[in-house]
Amino acid sequence: MNNRWYSQGLRFSCRQCGSCCTGAPGYVWLSREDIGAMAEALGIDCRAFLQKYCRRVQGRISLLEYENGDCVFYNSPGCALYSARPAQCRAFPFWPQLLKSRGRWEREKRRCPGMGEGETHSPGQIEEFKAMVRGS
Ligand code: SF4
Known part of the structure; x- marks a missing residue:
């Protein structure tokens, strides 16, 4: 797990902008x-x-x-x-497809102003979010 590109954790705090619920x-x-x-x-x-x-x-x-x-x-x-809200929404943006690479994560940041800001989520927390999506 520690060799993942997000081994230092990732910052995210929802800004409640609604971008991920619309469009x-x-x-x-x-x-x-x-x-x-x-x-x-x-x-x-x-x-x-x-x-x-x-x-x-x-x-x-x-x-x-x-x-x-x-x-x-x-x-x-x-x-x-x-x-x-459902698990898929609670786990956003820590979805497996967005965590596949730093590039994918960076691209998603363009539509989510909460990514890269606020609370740091540890690799362990991130894995828990990923598991929530896989199980839904
Ligand atoms: S796009 Fe990001 S900041 Fe905006 S509501 Fe969705 S999770 Fe929150």
């Missing part, structure tokens, strides 16, 4: 735990949550988004369900 279409993959937590936060059951806010894509469940790509729970300038 180009994408997928927010949900685990059973994510669905349960989000439904509970909304005070509805999981079936209702799935019908109202989710879509099935290639056998997996993803959140709905608006035609412009904004997440269905985006509520300018942030997430309407922030405290119950």
Whole structure:
């Protein structure tokens, strides 16, 4: 783990700008735990949550988004369900694909002003975030 390019840790503190919740279409993959937590936060059951806010894509469940790509729970300038947001969102920007190389991480910084700023996350913490995404 120590020979990874981020062996000194990486700085990140969310600025709540909403850039990662909006724009180009994408997928927010949900685990059973994510669905349960989000439904509970909304005070509805999981079936209702799935019908109202989710879509099935290639056998997996993803959140709905608006035609412009904004997440269905985006509520300018942030997430309407922030405290119950899914693992994929909690783990951002420590996603495996963004950590493959320093170059990939640096490119992502162009759209996320929180990367490279604020709290330093240790390699161990970063691995925990990566595992959250793999498991979702
Ligand atoms: S783009 Fe970065 S700073 Fe902006 S809301 Fe997303 S994680 Fe936070």
